[in-house]
Amino acid sequence: MTRTVNVFSSKGDVAYNELRDLILTGELPAGSRIAQYELADRLGMSITPIREAVRRLLSEGLVEMIAHRDARVAPINAAEARQLFEVRLALDPAAAELAAQRRTDGDIATIQATAARLLPVTQQWGEDALVAHRQFHRAIYTASHNDMLIHMLDDLWDKSDRYRRLGLALPPGAEPRTVDHQEHHQMVELIIAREASAVADLTRRHIEKSLTAAAIEMLEVTTPATEAFASSR
Secondary structure, eight states: OOOOOOTTOOHHHHHHHHHHHHHHTTSSOTTOBOOHHHHHHHHTSOHHHHHHHHHHHHHHTSEEEEETTEEEEOOOOHHHHHHHHHHHHHHHHHHHHHHHHHOOHHHHHHHHHHHHTOOOOSTTTHHHHHHHHHHHHHHHHHTTOOHHHHHHHHHHHHHHHHHHHHHHTSOOOHHHHHHHHHHHHHHHHHHHTTOHHHHHHHHHHHHHTSHHHHHHHHHHHHHHHHHHHHHTO
16 A cells, blocks of 8 residues: 655644554554554654544544543454445446446556556465555556545555455465456456456456455454454553
């Protein structure tokens, strides 16, 4: 996930973007305490912008308060994972369908370039594969030329990243991930051919076998124990 901070951003915006990235990339793990004064020192700012960032992330459900002005990263849970998954299952196929109808030559070039950088999303390739995977799917939904849909999917993919990384830590399951890799290239062909309905159907099947789906299955078994651990921290 790559964010560009505008040079005219307020300190609150800088703190928000930095803290959000730390959470979504897993550098600040689920359930961990947010050391606000340490973060302020690291960013070279007062505690006030950090508290503003925490309040914004609290409203997004990425942070929760555990004491007066004391915050932690919201625990990972099966319910949130499933909700994110269900929304993606509705929006990503719709975006792919629009991409096939509206794509420009420039869109095709971008999609093909990101497809060329794809790696199988397995433990072997790790973070590099996840980043390339994200860039590829963003190239597709950006080709929908629907600004509202692009904004919603950006936010959805951001919040799903924690669960994708959790899925990456599961046993390899090489065959599903290899099929997943092949499907990306099939999507490119269908978008170029303007096969809107076919690419929507393929995208839906693709999501149903995704890392987030694998993470949900695991969380629905282990969430009670996970939440108990996080609550004790």
